[in-house]
Amino acid sequence: xxxxxxxxxxxxGLLEEVAPDVFSYVQPDGxxxxxxxxxxxxxxxxxxxxxxxxxxxxxxxxxxxxSVTSQPVTLLVNTHHHADHTHGNYLxxxxxxxxxxxxxxxxxxxxxxxxxxxxxTVEWGDLEFxxxxxxxxGATSIHLDDLTIDLFDLGFVAHTDGDVLAWLPDxxxxxxxxxxxxxxxxxxxxxxxxxxxxxxxxxxxxxxDVIVPGHGPAFAGSQIKEVLNSQRAYLQxxxxxxxxxxxxxxxxxxxxxxxxxxxxQNLTDSERxxxxxxxxxxxxxxxxxxxxxxxxxxxxxxxxxxxxLPHCLA
Numbered sequence: 001x002x003x004x005x006x007x008x009x010x011x012x013g014l015l016e017e018v019a020p021d022v023f024s025y026v027q028p029d030g031x032x033x034x035x036x037x038x039x040x041x042x043x044x045x046x047x048x049x050x051x052x053x054x055x056x057x058x059x060x061x062x063x064x065x066x067s068v069t070s071q072p073v074t075l076l077v078n079t080h081h082h083a084d085h086t087h088g089n090y091l092x093x094x095x096x097x098x099x100x101x102x103x104x105x106x107x108x109x110x111x112x113x114x115x116x117x118x119x120x121t122v123e124w125g126d127l128e129f130x131x132x133x134x135x136x137x138g139a140t141s142i143h144l145d146d147l148t149i150d151l152f153d154l155g156f157v158a159h160t161d162g163d164v165l166a167w168l169p170d171x172x173x174x175x176x177x178x179x180x181x182x183x184x185x186x187x188x189x190x191x192x193x194x195x196x197x198x199x200x201x202x203x204x205x206x207x208x209d210v211i212v213p214g215h216g217p218a219f220a221g222s223q224i225k226e227v228l229n230s231q232r233a234y235l236q237x238x239x240x241x242x243x244x245x246x247x248x249x250x251x252x253x254x255x256x257x258x259x260x261x262x263x264x265q266n267l268t269d270s271e272r273x274x275x276x277x278x279x280x281x282x283x284x285x286x287x288x289x290x291x292x293x294x295x296x297x298x299x300x301x302x303x304x305x306x307x308x309l310p311h312c313l314a
Contacts, residue, residue: 010034010313013057015064018210018218019171021147025064027052030184030215031268033122033314035084038175038212039065040168042144045074048095049166049175049212051088053314055125058088075142077151078132079177079214080160081106082190083113084314089130098142099132100153102162107131118298119312147171154202158195159188159214165203172209179203182216182227184268186234189275189297193242194283197235200228234264238273242280246287252277253300271305 013027021041027034033053040047046065052058065073073092078099079085086107089097099107112129115122139152150167159178166175179199181187188196203211210220211227219227245255256274264270278297281289302309 013060013064015067016218018212018220019168019173022168022171022173023064023068024210024212024218025061026212026217027057029268029313030181030217032119032310032312033084035178035215036212036218037061037085039068039073040144040147040149041069041071042147043071044145045071047075047077047142047144047149048073048092049077050079050085050177050214051076051091053084053087054123055088055091055127056123057314058091061088062091075144075149077142077149077164077166077175078103078107079164079166079175080162081110082160082178083115085177085214087112087124087127089132090128096134097130097132098134098136098140098151100162100164101135101137103160103164104132104135106160106162118309119314120309122312122314154195154199156195156198157192158199159191161191163191163199165206167206167208173212174203174206174208174210175212176203176214178214180211180213180216180227180231181267182213182219184215185264185270185272185276186231187269187272187276188235188238188279189272189294191279192283193235193238193276193280197232200232200235204228234267237264238276238280239283241273242277242284242287245277246281246284246289252281252297253303256300256304269310271301271310274300274304 010028013025016024018024025037038049072094076095076097081103142149212218241259253274275297
């Protein structure tokens with residue numbers, strides 16, 4: 001069974017200047033729909049990396065930016081299409097929004113999904129849909145006065161099809177989006193377990209001084225290898241559990257129920273194991289497995305979670 005870690009008093013987002021004029025905005029505790037953002041302050045404007053989930057949380061993020069500068073956000077990068085990173089796009093009317101081509105396509109296809117059935121206690125607010133304005137594939141650069149922000153995709157599916165990393169070479173800061181869940185359970189349901197593992201190699205090879213993940217605290221220096229290795233260990237654990245389940249003829253949710261989380265039991269949102277196993281099964285070439293779709297995989301996560309919906313404090 002899942003071990004779901006609940007935190008009732010999360011506190012405000014944590015604003016930190018991680019390099020000159022580069023800020024992380026980390027929201028405790030990094031669980032469902034409680035993501036990180038960040039921004040870069042220039043002379044003529046601000047570049048934001050992602051937005052967040054609810055109207056209230058997005059307005060708190062805007063207030064955090066205003067506490068540093070009166071300049072408007074003129075550039076906004078969506079690292080991927082998930083709602084906790086894109087719901088706030090509409091609240092930045094002066095910004096040009098940049099994303100991967102696949103990110104925009106998925107956003108246009110889904111709009112603002114109705115999450116009330118899955119997360120009935122969340123006050124989403126008065127959300128409006130806004131898609132990215134400019135898309136790319138491969139790599140591109142945006143310029144905020146004298147500062148260059150390099151954007152690049154992976155060339156393969158990882159957390160999603162169309163993940164974008166934002167790299168500030170002059171500051172040594174890398175924004176990874178949801179390729180990293182620091183302190184939380186990695187989630188590959190909309191992408192690839194192996195692809196996420198491969199993405200960690202790309203991230204490590206970038207040689208960043210500071211990494212701002214999509215969820216959980218930012219980290220730097222000697223922590224980088226430690227955090228990346230812990231994420232690798234979990235994803236490899238999922239792959240081994242999938243091999244065991246395929247060999248034994250179990251369904252992903254049956255295998256999840258038989259899998260001891262062990263060293264990973266303290267990761268938040270551990271019900272994601274059941275969803276991750278569906279993806280890992282799909283990636284085993286000898287598995288006689290037919291993809292069941294996202295809704296069934298999410299239902300299996302609820303079964304693994306003792307019949308309880310994922311707990312969302314957004």
